[in-house]
Amino acid sequence: MSFQSSEKMSVAIVREREDDFQPRPPRRTTTNLSVDFIESSISLSEDSRYVAEIDRFVSAEEAELYEDKTLAIWKEASLELQKLETAVQQLREKTRTKHSSHEVATSAFTWKQAVAEVNTATESYKNSAFVRICDKSGMFEQWLSLLPNDSYSAVISGAFVMGVQAARSLSGLSKSIYEALGSVPDVLDHAGTYIDIYKAHRSPALVSKTASLCRAILTTLRLVIEFITKGSLKRFTGAMLKGSHYQESLKESIEDMKLQALRVREEAGVCMQRDMANLNHKIDTRARQEQLSHALTKEELSLQIDAVPEATAQLVLTHLLRSLQSVPGYNIRTGGPPHTAGLLSLLRSEDTSPQPSSKADPAVTIESLSAVLDFDPDVLQADMDYCLTLGFRESPDFQDRAAWVMKASQTSKFLASDTGSKLLVVNGNHDAMEFISPLSYVCAKLADFMSVSEEIICLTYFCSRHTHEWREPRANAQGLLAHFIGHLLPQLKSRKRKRFEPDLSSLSIEDQSSLGDDDLAATWRVFEAIIRQLPRGTVVVCFIDALTVFENTTRRQDTNLFMKKLSRLIRKAKKVDLRCMVTYPGRSNYSAMWGIDFDGRCADKLEVPEYI
Template identity: 30%
Template sequence: MANTTISPYHAVANPPVDFLLTQYNPQLALPIDQSILKFSKEADLFVGKDEAERLKREENELFAHANQEKQLLLEELIKYRERRHSPQVAAPLVPNVKCSWDDVIVALKKLSKEGDDNDTKFKKSLRAIGDNAEIFQRWLKLLPDGDYGATVSGAFKILLGVSAAQRSSDVRTAAFEALSEIPDVIQHAASYTYIYTAMKPKRLIEKTAALCSAVLIALRHIVRYFGDGSFKRALGALSRGPTFKEDMIQSLTTVKKLAAEVAEEANICQQARLQNMTTNMEVMNHNASSTHLTIQQGFSHLQSEAYVQRIGEEVHKRVVNDLMLLLATHPAYDHRTGQLLCLPSGVRQVKSSDAILSSDSESRNETRNVISTSGLIRLLRPSRLVVGDDLHRLVNSGHSLNLRQMDRVKWMMTSSNKIREWLMSSRSRVLLINGNSSAIESVSPTTFLASRLLTTLERMRSVISIYYFCSLHTPSSREHESNGTGMLRCLLVQLLEAGKPWNLSFLSEDDLDNLDGADLEALRNLVHNLIKRLPEKTVLFCVIDAVNFYERDDTRDDFLAVIDQLVFEVERSRKITIKVLFTCHLRSVFVREYVDDEDVLLVPERVDGDGQGWSKFTWQRTMGRQIEELGSSRSERE
């Protein structure tokens, strides 16, 4: 059985909280005393003990229906066990139908090794359960205290333990295909499990409870289909009409629907969390000043009972939560990886006074000083522009994708002509790839494909390539311009650095003041004027990855203004060729409106693959060769 690859981007669910609760540091009075404060995933904050208990009760209430379905499944399992029990042996008063998921894995491995079963569909179902076992176990651990996981695991183990004679039937094949679909559906919502590990807002708990209920109902229908009354009666039911089977299939459809909903809700919660971080930093500063406390003062007293009594529990909670926020938003901490970043030395905010007006070779013939290319770059460069590091990081990100995700990369390269047509077209074109996968992770199959494309293009002297990875520049990274304005500044810096020395005499003092103030209209005018001044027959590639991260309400307007400008340049280009690629982890809603139907590539929700994923050979045989052909055809034209 294949092992599910866990992305390193999810190695730690909530490192700031983990640090506060586990790291011993006497100077900072850490770890936090959990008899005073507890971290609540429901509130995404440290709260008092009473509040934590109230939130836990609220979660249990939301799982009330799931608890009822759990009892119904238990009853169905007990009835099934009693019917299958040998009449020569007295049945236990309360059959033990619960077990751990580890017991399921043992039974699965044992069953997989049996060599007397030639049913290909049956073996495929076993492999599917094994492939998704790790993520499914992770999901079971997310469920509330109780025996949800033990009950679900018990259902799997009982069905896996049916004798070979009983399994050799159409009923067996259909039931095991249905059984294997449940972990597979959870696998497709894998990113949600990582988010739910770190935070559990009420709406996400409701969606999780509904999904849990649906899984329990589906298992009950599978068990009933497998052995209602007796195995022979189940076979007879097939001849009378597939009512049991219809119920089973319908219940699985519900599971798939709810899994998609919970994944989408998790994405919304994650984006809202990131969006609020910058605002919360301002609140933190206000709290510190209003309570006449500094974070440093709070550090030394966090565990002091007298201190808590003096300032009160509410202020104590503020200090701890401010500390957590400080850790989460520190520029050296990357929430996506749970790792510390190495900041480049000399990083600082560029002011207008840093924009050097020179009388160098660019401007000797001018009657006034003209800003140099390097001066304009310094003026435009956001304070933490790291797009150069982005590409280096992402091109090596293949290890963070599992084989299913890599199969999606391969599908995009080999199963559609849209990318090839976009690449090889002699005219300027726009292409949107809707990846139809998870929007949560910063690295997706479309991100990896975009990074490989850009790396190959960079080796071609005959083209200019500029890019921006939206998922790597969000409010959580503490970039002040994680929006359309910041994106356009990044693109402009790359364009200026890629071209030969520019004659920037068209920029007036007012223009420079507006650019220094990050005026969006001034930035749009600048990109138009620079593209207009590119040499004839230039090929310009522009890749914007993960547009869904900037389609949120708070960043949408500026972002769509930039999208509008890029599409405008494509439509107006005559002397040069512009190829713009937009990618979306899910399905774009707003950028989609700027792209014609024939220029949209939609990746299927489920992609059939050979489990081998992406390889350099496949890349070179498809995309790499096409890019080389693009370079050759351009050289011939020149």
């Protein structure tokens, strides 16, 4: 086949394919509705101009300076764009027919047209380059949207359309041309993170490297289009076999394109690290603010209580509830009704005089019980600190969920009502596997506030911090109960105004020994005996966080048995005010087996909305 016949065939096929496309307007840049509203509805200074790259209004002088810098960065790419546009136009002139019914303007090409052309070619030729172009077309289209104006996208799309059409007419050149065209989207493989970073953080260095990558892509496409315009099967094959200047130029251009893509990814990584550092700084700042706010609220609560001689436990809870509702940003829609103050009635304080210590059987003492329980207060404090610190540092969404729970009406009733003992189950209705959740922060925060006064006996256990039985054999219901006893005994002994030492004479040495043998029944007898002996009016508040952890197959039976016993004790407790909050990151699946009605009297449930 002669050069002339090959060239005529190329021209004929391209002419035929060209008629399939209708002229389309260039892609319209996405509109910023907020900017449109400001410009149309708000009186601005006459010299104010909006600069999209920095997303703010600046003076006209500053906008011009920024525009000059942008033009300088994109200068080489802009020049290469003009060369590619000229090359595409020359190829179109060569393939134009005298009787064409319409003319496709270069600025009318879109990336969707280019993908459609490649898809059509794929139906005829099973080529891996076609598949790669189609697979990565979405990512490449996103990258095109980053470029300064629509001309880049139109010219690049036109180059693909004309290149694929012409290459299909010359079987000898098609493979290499397709491979060259396929290498363009290839360099943007896995570029999703880079594109997101570019949209959010256009640092001068990242913009500059993006411009260099664009220039390299334009150069590669220009070389392909120029060769198609000049070439033929004979000349192309000869060039490839002889290692011509064209082959070397195209190879160097593709390598440069890959190098620029690597530099872009590296710079995007630097930007991401910088953004992460800034984010961590913001998180640290917010965490310090949250920690300071918590400390100030705790200090104010302590001062309020100290100002009241012989403050009762109920008064402490009342002040606590008021403190929670008075923090900045309290939103009534989160569940705290305006009439909550009506729930803040105070219980009459009874038995305010110090209680005499009963003489217990010396065989079983608080000290001997504590030794068997092996309770470590440092572990409790570490759990509290961890959940508090986590809450201070977490996202606003995390803190919003925690705030919703603390200000819900059920929480208000749980803390401040005068109905006595109560069980409150909180269903987080969120990720059930997120054991350390906003509810962990709620439990830690409330327990820490309650620590300002010895009038409230506060017992806490974070199941989420004790998940592995193989590593911690007592990470189960018996261990939880033993932890409660170990936490309860020193609080009774350290109270100044209501110091109390329980009578342990009813407990045998066997009972005491059973505490160390994972005996749930024996451990419960000790806990129940102590609770029933507490002076009238004593308020005990228990927080059990993420009980889901102890409801797996191996621990479920004992956990349900423990909760059934605890529910019965809450229901029957009249002299002692026993309140227990049990939280679930997701939902409680076995609370119906506890033998208590969640009717709002002795027991209630709080359902946290899935979305706050």
